Amino acid sequence: MLNNAFEWERLVHPSPTDEMITTRTEIVTAILSSFDEEEDVLNAMRLVSAAITGLSPSVQADVEYGTILTEFTRGHHQAFSSKLSENALDLQLSACLAVGELLTRKTTDDTWGEPRPLIAGLILSAHLLRPVPAGTHLKAAQEILVANASAVLARCALVARLRPEFDEGVFEKVPSPGNVSEFWNQFKPVLASAFQSISKASSIDRDELEALWWLYNDFANTFAKKLSELSAFDVAFASPLELVDRALCPAPVSLKNIIQGLVARAAQSSTRTAKSLKSILSAWTPKVVAAMRLEDEAGECAVAFPKIFPLTWIANRVGQSGVVGGWEQEFEAKSGLKAGLKLSPEALAEQVFAERTAQRLLLPFCGESP
Amino acid sequence: MTRREFACLKPDCTFGLTGTCIESIDDPTRKCPNLKATDASSEPEQQVGNEGDTHPVANPARQFPTGLELGLNQAARIMRSRYTRLIGVLGQAEAGKTCLFTSLYLQLTGRNLCPKYRFAGSETLLGFEQRARHLRDWTQGRVPDQIVDRTHLGNPRSPAFLHLAFHDDSGTRHDVLLPDLPGEWTTRLLSDASTAERFGFLRRSDIVLLALEAPQFANRRTRNNAITDATHLLARLSDDISVPRSIPLVLAVTKCDETDGSAPQDVQKIADAALNRGYSVSTIPLAAFPRNGTTVPLGFGIDALVTQMSLPCVPLTTDTARNIGSASRSYLKARGHR
16 A cells, blocks of 8 residues: 555645655554554554544544554654644654555465454444545545555455365274374364364355344334334344344345345335434433444443444433433534434444444453443 | 844845745755845853753744745745645746636636635735836836736746635635746647656645646647647646646636637637546636626636635545455345335
């Protein structure tokens, strides 16, 4: 992604020089080195948040991460101002390049490549509800990130569903039992490998069966009602939550298509007009809204990043307060999104799908709460 | 450690005090022939941090912008803080580019575009005021024939920018940079492709305005020349400057007070040529300062121009269909039944 450095540098300078590109590349390399060294998932989340949603001087978390990015920048550009209000876009640009690199670079022994699917999931979760970027060039840069993130997740979903191939001929190679102990030593790894293959094949089958049976049942546990009795917004909320939880992680694009099909069918019998986020949520009980947040470390980690997990943050707030309201002001201040943001059922389903997928991708990295 | 100080030989330049070059030269300490360095060796050494800290620390005097126009680096200072729309403008001498900017400034500051657009500030107020000053010199109740002076750049090789910020009716702030280039740059570009390099900043623009004079397109004697020049200019934009196709073009048809407020028909040929080259294009008839005796209002079309400048981009689209093409199983190929 660093080969985009020249084009992207234009975001902050009408006519960038070679020296500027070299400096930018060095800054991004420094950010990535620190990322690889620390192996801290919070760095991934902060970077994605900075790249996709930008850094706002009025958000405390942004100011804190802005200070860290400023330090990286100052290592190569001593006169760089420490005021976020003067450099927000410059720092966002470095974050965009770093995130792009994390999505596309080749992993080696020295790089921390494991969080790549997570970063892709975080990007999709963070960008969907955002207003379209203010300018052509920022939009173009983010489009590249989003396209790469979609490709990474789609590839990971396919890999997770590749049926294992087990060569049954290995059983023939195991010698006849003479000495039981020696036989067992040779047979155990073959058996373990066979069980692993069976287990993986079984989980892949279950992935499909769970989805198909859920669809056949036509019942949403979130609302304790039949799908056919739910509004388009209800279906857009319940079906991604329940289907993503039943699927192998990450869920495939085809599952999202199936969900959008359900939403479209529900919209034939109810309204599909866009509604404000506030009015969508106010139609549900606190228990329904709170279902958005996973009750584990990943859910805990996610609520610390309202810019990436806006619905999860609301769910947590509603779950704590027990009322579906009173979250609007804090939500707007922390997420940069409006409570009056208009959403169609399809857009809601996309966001719930992306956010739930990102939460599940986060789980292996969240041993400790932030 | 000594701190370098500079003094400019030009009598009006306050670079020594303010750090801002009167001619908007980028990095004047290196490039301005009038600037002389004086080493202030009598200044005491500046130290920060621990005594052993030997890092040189710059201690620049606070810099006040001249407010006339911005050089590339000064424009970049604004661009670093928030997304700034760069409006590329091309047009031959006397096409009305500077009048357009001046009218835009006056319409915004005069609250003529309220409540849709509200003036939110400018880092080049003096520059706009300087350009508008003839408008205040009315004689016998008539606006002057020459409303703005011809544009000359302090540094003839580098563009200078005017800055404007405004809020739209949703409260969103838009910062725009307007390069006020002499018409000779465009004329030269038409005759000499090698000058395309200095228009490189147009590749960063968010929209490109082509200032076309309506009377030139309406007049039988001049319209063929005007069409040829404009088509040629499009070719330069596309082939020599390599302006990306994602950047929309706006045909700013100026002086439409002389064509009853409408763009001449032949302007459509330029729009078609732009479309053929893969650009999206829109046409805006304009009359920044209509002459006496016309019914076209003052600042005609400026609101449409501001709308064009603040238009949001097309929403992000991701093609997810192609991601499932390689899957072999029916489940992974499902598209939903909508």
